[in-house]
Amino acid sequence: MSTKGLFIILLALSAAAYWLGLRRSQTVARRAGAAGGLHSRPAYYGLLTALWCGIPALIVSGVWLTVQSGIITHLVVAHLPEEIRSLPADRLSLVVNDIRNLVSGNILSGQADPVIEAAAAHYRDLKATSRAALSVLALLLAMGSALIVLRAISPRLRARNQVENVIKTILILCSTIAVFTTIGIVLSVLYEAIRFFKAIPVTEFLFGLEWSPQMAIRADQVGSSGTFGAVPVFLGTALISAIAMVVAVPIGLMSAIYLSEYAGKRFRAAAKPLMEILAGIPTVVYGFFAALMVAPLIRESGAFLGLAISSESALAAGVVMGIMIIPFVSSLSDDVINAVPQSLRDGAYAIGATRSETIRQVILPAALPGIVGGILLAVSRAIGETMIVVMAAGLSANLTLNPFKTVTTVTVQIVTLLVGDQEFDSPKTMAAFALGLILFLATLCLNVIALHVVRRYREQYE
Numbered sequence: 001m002s003t004k005g006l007f008i009i010l011l012a013l014s015a016a017a018y019w020l021g022l023r024r025s026q027t028v029a030r031r032a033g034a035a036g037g038l039h040s041r042p043a044y045y046g047l048l049t050a051l052w053c054g055i056p057a058l059i060v061s062g063v064w065l066t067v068q069s070g071i072i073t074h075l076v077v078a079h080l081p082e083e084i085r086s087l088p089a090d091r092l093s094l095v096v097n098d099i100r101n102l103v104s105g106n107i108l109s110g111q112a113d114p115v116i117e118a119a120a121a122h123y124r125d126l127k128a129t130s131r132a133a134l135s136v137l138a139l140l141l142a143m144g145s146a147l148i149v150l151r152a153i154s155p156r157l158r159a160r161n162q163v164e165n166v167i168k169t170i171l172i173l174c175s176t177i178a179v180f181t182t183i184g185i186v187l188s189v190l191y192e193a194i195r196f197f198k199a200i201p202v203t204e205f206l207f208g209l210e211w212s213p214q215m216a217i218r219a220d221q222v223g224s225s226g227t228f229g230a231v232p233v234f235l236g237t238a239l240i241s242a243i244a245m246v247v248a249v250p251i252g253l254m255s256a257i258y259l260s261e262y263a264g265k266r267f268r269a270a271a272k273p274l275m276e277i278l279a280g281i282p283t284v285v286y287g288f289f290a291a292l293m294v295a296p297l298i299r300e301s302g303a304f305l306g307l308a309i310s311s312e313s314a315l316a317a318g319v320v321m322g323i324m325i326i327p328f329v330s331s332l333s334d335d336v337i338n339a340v341p342q343s344l345r346d347g348a349y350a351i352g353a354t355r356s357e358t359i360r361q362v363i364l365p366a367a368l369p370g371i372v373g374g375i376l377l378a379v380s381r382a383i384g385e386t387m388i389v390v391m392a393a394g395l396s397a398n399l400t401l402n403p404f405k406t407v408t409t410v411t412v413q414i415v416t417l418l419v420g421d422q423e424f425d426s427p428k429t430m431a432a433f434a435l436g437l438i439l440f441l442a443t444l445c446l447n448v449i450a451l452h453v454v455r456r457y458r459e460q461y462e
Contacts, residue, residue, distance in 0.1 A: 001131060003061075003065065006135050007058075007061075009139065010138065011054070013054070013139070014050040014053045015050070017052075017054075017149075018049060020146070021045045021149065022042050022043060024153045025038060025046065028153055028154060032155050039155060039157060039160070040157075040158065040159040044159040044160040044163050045157070045159045048159045048162055049150060049153075050146075051166050052146060053142045056145050057138040057139070060137060061138050064130075064137075065134075071130075072130065073096055073100075075122075076119050080115070084115065099123055103123050103127070189433050189436050189437050189440065193437040200434075205228050208227065208228060209231050209232065209399050210229045210232070210399075211397035213228060213427075213431050228427065228434075232399040233409065233410050235401070236407030236409050237383060239314050239401060239403065241318075241383050243321075243403060244319075245378065247318065247319055247321075247322025247323065248322040248323075248326050248329050248382075251322075251326050251329075251330075252325075252326045252374075252378075255330045256329070256334040256337060257333075257337065259330075275326070275331070276331055278324065278326060278327045279328065283324065283387040287387045287390065287391035287392060289320060290316050290391060291316075291391045291392050294392070295316035296311075298316050298319075298404075307404065310394075312393055312406045313392075313393065313404050313406060314402075315404060316392045316393070317388050317389050320392060321385055321389075322382075324388070325381050328374060328377055328378040332371075332373065332374030333367070333370070333374050336369075336370025337367045340363050340367050368453070373450055376447070376450045379446060380443055383409075383442070385411070386411040386415055389409045390412055394407070395416060397413070410435050410436075411439070414432045414435050417429060
C-alpha cells in the first residue's frame with residue numbers, strides 16, 4: 001500500500017471512529033438516564049475516539065518513514081560484495097546513489113552491472129516489505145486504539161478535558177516546530193556566514209566599496225580576483241526600498257484615510273477589493289510593467305528634460321515596487337483606523353473639532369502602532385523583492401545614490417550567487433549566506449523598532 005493510500009485509509013478510519021464514538025456515547029447516555037449524565041457532550045467522545053484512532057498511527061508512520069530509508073540502505077549495503085563494501089566512503093556513496101537511482105528509474109552515473117541490479121532488486125523487495133509491514137502495523141494500531149477508547153466510554157470519562165489536552169499538546173508541538181525551524185534556519189545561515197568570514201574579513205565585507213564576487217578559475221585570469229565589499233549592494237537595497245516607500249506610504253495611507261473616514265459604504269465596498277487586487281498580481285507581471293512601460297517612460301522624460309537616465313534604473317524599479325506594496329499599507333492602515341473606538345471620534349466632535357482635526361489629532365495617533373506595523377511589513381516586502389529589481393534595475397552593484405543609475409539589491413545578488421552549479425566551499429557561494437545574515441539582522445532591527453513603537457503608544461491609549 002502506498003503512503004498516500006495509507007493516509008487516506010487512516011482518515012477514513014478516524015471519521016468512522018468519530019461516528020462510532022458519538023453513537024457509543026449516546027447509547028451510554030441513554031442507559032444512564034439522560035444526556036446530562038455524561039461528563040462531556042457526545043461530540044467530545046467521538047472526537048476523542050477519532051484522535052486516538054489517527055494520532056498514534058500517524059506518529060508511528062512518520063517515525064517509520066523517517067528511518068526507513070536509512071535502515072533499508074544499511075541492509076542493502078550489508079549484502080553487497082566485500083570489494084564494494086570496502087570502498088572509500090565517497091565512492092560507496094556513489095554506489096548507493098546508483099542503486100537508489102536504478103530503483104527510482106533515474107539516470108545512473110555509469111553502466112549498471114549485475115551487482116548493482118541485484119542490489120536494486122533487493123532494495124525494492126525490502127521497500128515493499130517495509131510498506132506492507134507499516135500498513136499492517138498502522139491499521140492495527142488505529143483500530144486497536146479506537147476500540148480501547150470505545151470500551152472506555154462511560155459517564156465518568158472526561159472526554160472534553162482529554163480532547164483539550166490533546167489539542168493543547170498539538171498546538172505546543174506546532175509552536176515548538178516553528179521556533180526550532182527558525183532557529184535552524186538562522187544557525188545554518190550563521191554557520192555558512194562564519195565560513196565566509198574566515199575567508200573574507202568581516203571589515204572588508206561590511207565596509208568594502210566594491211562588489212565583484214566572480215572568482216578566478218585560472219591563476220592567470222585577469223579581472224576575476226573577487227571583491228566582496230557589500231556596501232554597494234546594501235546601498236542599492238536601501239535606495240530602491242526608500243523610493244518604493246515614498247510612493248507607497250503616502251498613497252496607501254491617504255487612501256486608507258479616505259476609505260475609512262470619508263467614502264460611502266458602497267464606494268468603500270467596491271474600491272477596497274479593487275485596490276487589494278494589486279497585492280495578488282505576480283511580481284513577474286510588475287517586472288514586465290517596469291521594464292516595458294515605466295523604465296522607457298522615465299528614460300524618455302529624462303531625455304526631454306536633458307537628464308541622462310539609464311535604461312534600467314533604481315527609480316523605475318522603486319516606483320513599480322511602491323505600486324505593488326500600496327495594498328499592504330492601505331489595507332492594514334484601513335483596518336487599524338476602523339478599529340479605533342468610535343468614542344474617541346465622538347469625544348473630539350463633542351469639543352468642537354472638525355473631521356480633519358479629529359483625523360490628525362485623534363484617529364491617526366490612536367492608530368499609529370498598527371500603521372507603523374503595516375509600513376514595516378511593506379518595508380520588509382520591498383527589501384525582499386527580487387523579480388522587479390532584476391527586470392528593471394539591473395545587476396550592476398554601483399556605489400551611487402542617483403536613482404537614475406543602475407543598481408542591484410541583496411536578494412538579487414543572493415539569487416545570482418546561487419544560480420547554476422556552484423561549489424559550496426568557495427567564497428563566492430558562501431557570500432550569499434553572509435548577505436542573507438546581514439539582511440536577517442536588518443529585518444530583525446526593523447521588527448524591534450516596530451515592537452517598541454507599538455508598546456509605547458499602546459500604553460498611551462489603552
